[in-house]
Amino acid sequence: MQRIFHVSETASIDRFEPRVGADGVARVWAVNDARLHNYLLPRDCPRVTYFAAETTTAEDRARFFSSDANESVVAIERAWLARVRAARLFVYELPAHAFASHDAVAGYFTSERTVVPLGCEAIDDVLAHLLSRRIELRVLGSLWRLRDAVVGSSLGFSIIRMRNAAARVDPEGEDRYPVASS
DSSP: OOOEEEEESOSOOOOBOOEEOTTSOEEEEEEEGGGGGGGSSOTTOOEEEEEOOTTOOHHHHHHHOSOTTOSEEEEEEGGGHHHHHHOOEEEEEEOGGGOEEEETTTTEEEESSOBOOSEEEEESOHHHHHHTSSEEEEEESOSHHHHHHHHTSSSEEEEEOGGGSOOBOOTTSOOOBOOOOO
C-alpha cells in the first residue's frame, strides 16, 4: 500500500482539518513517498523540482541530470540556504485509505474530511535528510533560468512557492518580470 505524508513546521498536530482552497473546496493535502522530497523544506522556500518521467527524452535526461543514480532534482535559492539549515520539520504519516489521488504526477492526495495522523517524525537536519534520499540538491543564485528550462522540457516537475523567489531580472538588469510578494 502506498504511504502518504504531510510536512509541517508545526509540532504535535493531532488532527488535520480540511482548509478551503482557491477553488472553494475544503481539503487536507498530502504527498506520496515518491515526491516527499519536494516538501522537505520550509513551507515558503521557493523551489524547482523535477524528475525523469516516462515521456522524458534522452536529450533532456542528459541535459538536466548530473548522474544516473539520482531520481530527482530539488533546486533552491542560495538566499534560502540558511533558513533551510535552521529549519525543523515534522513529517506526519497519514492513513492512505482516507485520501484520493489529486495529481498523480505531483504525487498529491486529498481528503475532504478531518484526518488523524498515524505518526510523526521530526527532521532536525533537513539537508542531511534530503540528501539521504535519491535526489540531487542544487543551490542556485536564481531559480528562474532553471524554471523556464524545466517548464519547456519533457520532464515531470513541480514548481513551488516561486512567488517567494528573488525577482526575475533580465540580462540588462531591468526588472521586467516582477513577482508578487507574499
